[in-house]
Amino acid sequence: MNFASDNTAGVAPEIMAALARANDGFALGYGNDDWTRRVEKTFSGLFERDVAVFLVPTGTGANALALAHMTPPWGAVLCHQNSHIAADECGAPEFFGGGIKLVELPGDNGKISAETLQARLGNKAAWGPPHHVTPAAVSISQASEAGTIYRVAEIRALADIAHAHGAALHMDGARFGNALARLNVSAADMTWKAGVDVLSFGATKGGAMGAEAVIFFDPKRAEGMSARRKRGGALLSKHRFIAAQMEAFLEGDLWQRLARHANGMADRLGDGLTKAGFAPVWPVEANEVFAALPVALCDRLQAAGAVFYRWDADDNGNVIVRLVTSFQTTAEEVERFVELARSA
Numbered sequence: 001m002n003f004a005s006d007n008t009a010g011v012a013p014e015i016m017a018a019l020a021r022a023n024d025g026f027a028l029g030y031g032n033d034d035w036t037r038r039v040e041k042t043f044s045g046l047f048e049r050d051v052a053v054f055l056v057p058t059g060t061g062a063n064a065l066a067l068a069h070m071t072p073p074w075g076a077v078l079c080h081q082n083s084h085i086a087a088d089e090c091g092a093p094e095f096f097g098g099g100i101k102l103v104e105l106p107g108d109n110g111k112i113s114a115e116t117l118q119a120r121l122g123n124k125a126a127w128g129p130p131h132h133v134t135p136a137a138v139s140i141s142q143a144s145e146a147g148t149i150y151r152v153a154e155i156r157a158l159a160d161i162a163h164a165h166g167a168a169l170h171m172d173g174a175r176f177g178n179a180l181a182r183l184n185v186s187a188a189d190m191t192w193k194a195g196v197d198v199l200s201f202g203a204t205k206g207g208a209m210g211a212e213a214v215i216f217f218d219p220k221r222a223e224g225m226s227a228r229r230k231r232g233g234a235l236l237s238k239h240r241f242i243a244a245q246m247e248a249f250l251e252g253d254l255w256q257r258l259a260r261h262a263n264g265m266a267d268r269l270g271d272g273l274t275k276a277g278f279a280p281v282w283p284v285e286a287n288e289v290f291a292a293l294p295v296a297l298c299d300r301l302q303a304a305g306a307v308f309y310r311w312d313a314d315d316n317g318n319v320i321v322r323l324v325t326s327f328q329t330t331a332e333e334v335e336r337f338v339e340l341a342r343s344a
């Protein structure tokens with residue numbers, strides 16, 4: 001019963017097989033290989049336009065390098081107060097951006113509302129030189145840290161506000177596949193057609209060993225990114241192995257099939273907990289379930305072998321726990337966890 005994170009899951013067999021195939025023979029390094037060229041074309045096909053693609057090994061690297069590229073050192077990135085870039089990346093965006101400022105915004109269900117963004121950006125007295133930072137980017141997480149999802153209309157509204165104030169829109173897509181599978185729209189519809197300028201595309205949480213991508217929907221905006229990636233220590237010499245992972249991940253319907261399974265297990269878990277009297281505190285929209293459980297029940301579940309993080313506390317003395325499903329989560333694990341909760 002491992003619900004700690006989708007990072008705790010292994011590597012999808014199809015991706016592991018692709019790595020083994022890529023290990024046969026020799027290939028030029030630093031992205032000068034056939035796997036990388038094919039992945040770049042695949043991404044352009046997926047997003048229905050020419051895109052600039054930069055593969056990196058970690059999600060933190062993808063976010064930090066993307067935001068550093070979008071934002072001058074005197075610029076600001078507006079983000080949710082619980083976003084990964086603000087809470088879990090050890091200052092990486094600020095470091096790689098030469099001192100850029102993250103401006104944290106509140107928001108229900110882990111999301112920034114259009115009203116909140118407009119109110120903050122519309123306060124002209126708070127922005128601009130010589131005394132204040134300049135808003136350069138807005139970053140949203142899809143799915144959010146609360147496991148919720150921005151609908152296409154919500155993305156468009158935020159993009160319009162950001163662009164009207166001279167800022168670009170960045171999407172942290174560590175769980176992009178889970179969000180896309182839930183919305184059942186095209187990758188283009190959920191990104192550049194809705195106003196997203198730069199995407200951090202995640203594959204690691206979805207079933208890869210370690211493969212992410214920074215995608216620029218206007219290739220002109222990517223000028224200098226190859227140097228920034230190298231300077232940031234994120235250009236792999238044996239690049240074919242990251243490209244082979246991404247190629248296998250995107251081949252056919254694999255990435256969406258893995259995401260649909262993870263989402264389905266989250267649905268099953270959320271429904272089971274609701275029937276047991278522990279309805280999720282936020283809508284279950286991707287592959288994360290947050291529920292308020294009594295401390296004694298948390299102790300009992302973990303003593304029985306359940307692995308999960310205690311996230312926060314509610315006003316009633318309960319513990320809000322985060323339960324994350326993955327492509328490896330089984331219905332049996334979910335049912336066992338729910339049965340233990342039900343018997344509390």
